Amino acid sequence: MAYKDFIVHNKSSKPDNIVKSENEVIESCLAIEAELPIFMIDYFIFLKNSISLTSRHAYLNDVLFFCKYLVSETNITQATVVKDIKTEEFNRIKARDVNRYIGDYCARYLVQNSGSTVVMENRNRALARKKSSLTSLFKFLYRDEILSNNITDGFNPIKLPKPQPDAIKKLEVDEVAIMLDAVENGVGLTEKEKQYWSKTRLRDKAILVLFTTYGLRLNELQQLNISSFNFNRGEFKIYRKRGKEVNMPLNKSVEKALKEYINEERPHSDNLGEEHKDALFLSLQKKRMTKLSVRKLVKKYTSIALDTPRDNGYSPHKLRATAASSLIQYGFSIYDVQNLLDHDNVTTTQLYAAHKKNVKREIVKNFEWLEEE
Template sequence: MTKQILKIHNKSDIPDNIVQKENQLIEKCIEIEKQLPTFMKDFFIYLKNGVALSTRHAYLQDILFFCKYLLLETNLTKASQTEEISQDDFNGIKARDINRFIGDYCTRYIVEENGTPTIMENHNRALARKKSSLTVLFKYLFRDEIVKENITDGINPIRLPKPQPDAIKKLEIDEVAKMLDTVESGLGLTEKELIYWEKTKHRDKAILVLFVTYGLRLKELQQLNISSFNFNRGDFKIYRKRGKEVNMPLNYSVEKVIKDYISIERASDDQISEKHKDALFLSLQKTRMTEKAIRQLVKKYTSIALGTTPSNGYSPHKLRATAATSLIQNGFSIYDVQNLLDHDNVTTTQLYAAHKKNVKREIVDQFEWLEEYDHKK
């Protein structure tokens, strides 16, 4: 059966492609909610209005996974379907049951698909997210008197490794130059890659320059439209997490690569279907590039800069880290970089600041008190 394509009546200022994608995710959330117990309905409303859409989807996935575990792996319910699990069943769940689910079952379980068993493993970061989903659920159910006890205090902590600045993967400035030289000249590409490069080099260059200039998230770049750009005013519009609209200033480098791509390489409007006519970055099939295609493109060019295989190339998120550390190394404050990259917390930006090499040496060398050593004077 062919899946029905939703038609969206968009009355907001947000571009249709972004509204369409959000509604597709909303539909996925609704499908999961249909499989969950009806006594959770008010919790679904809470998620709908209280958290980001991607978080809502992640929580629902985790809760459905837990409900399936209750059916298949425990004696905590006599229900045969997840939606049949009762309020009384949830009242019988103790903290130790959650700890067994997260600490034992989730670390290693088997999924059978088409008769082939696959071992699935979750490490601490994934386990912490599942713990968070269930903690939010049980706190809500206790608050609304659906369960009688707040069992969340008894859920075992999960220790996450502290992010280490030295572990942040990024390109050095000379590697960025090499990457941009590759996309400019084709040097380092295979014969097969060169065939495609001839048709997409201006597009690829524009994508890479946008990533390393602004540290855009993959989703933010993939959603860009022709109408996002106002060259007369020298800015372009992006939509951050939680639908936050932001105007970003254009510099000369970015303006040039975008204009070159549009004028030299991008297909003309009469060759593009109505659905993709406003999309900035197009595939060779003249449709909006997917996040997967952009990710593969970035891995290909970064692997050449790093001197490694395409599978070991860097993701777009590593170019976000590259932008952050490059800006800090060029003297911009962590608060300016936090603002540009849209970090919720400045401590995230501080991780990139720690990458500035020999920062103490640079400071004291430029701050001599004795005149004979002060080169500035």
């Protein structure tokens, strides 16, 4: 079912655009489930009630890809389509079969695309995700007494590189200033880019200020509406992972940037289609900006800050890292930053504080009460 076909009967506090977006993912999940064997139906219910919607979609995609591999690349099943894989055939799968699939097939495989052959490669992080998906499937089918053995203990470990603070890509404080100057004055833009910039300058500025102040996720920013903001109360509402509804305080610079954009540049709602009347950030076609267009915008301005080609600019997630490291650099505790950015684990936030190991020494060294005699 296409997005435009959805009619929202929305009794929740979520805006219609978020409900529609979630329903798109749900419909995609249901379409994948319809391709999979019927004996997995209880697993589908388990995913639906135990993990986030985006994770559910990712797990189902991984399971479908594995089942397609069984059909096309192995003798484990006689089925010609995934739906026809039998329970007894799935019971014949050994840990070594899964290890070969993840460690050998998934690491590098070929895909035919429009007459050409594309080489697909997955590194350890992607392979670990696929392993996690299959581990959850096989464990559930064993607990559900569909499989006679729990083969997951035999799955090979996948070594992931330890996150290194020095390798975190982010903008430094002076680079943020260059980026904001570029969006303010058009510095570093090509003549062609300036034509668009003259029409979207205030919008682009508001987007970058929101990203670098709050460390919003791309999805959180793209879904923002005019009605998300209560300027009288000085706050706005976002919807985070797993459907968490959160009120965020507005600071003066963000409020100023938003009001300038809304009052001086954003088309009036009377001139917009019904679906986009409440959308905060609009394209020149007077539609809600897509995630791709926000990505391109961020990549363009960060490339100017980094003095690098456009393709080497940063993603919105790197501005999330920028916000985290900048807040810690300004002296906020990692627990406050964890709460603001919605990190599940404080160890994620600690990565952004690692560069401050010697900060106490530097503070004390440069903060003397008594003059030397």
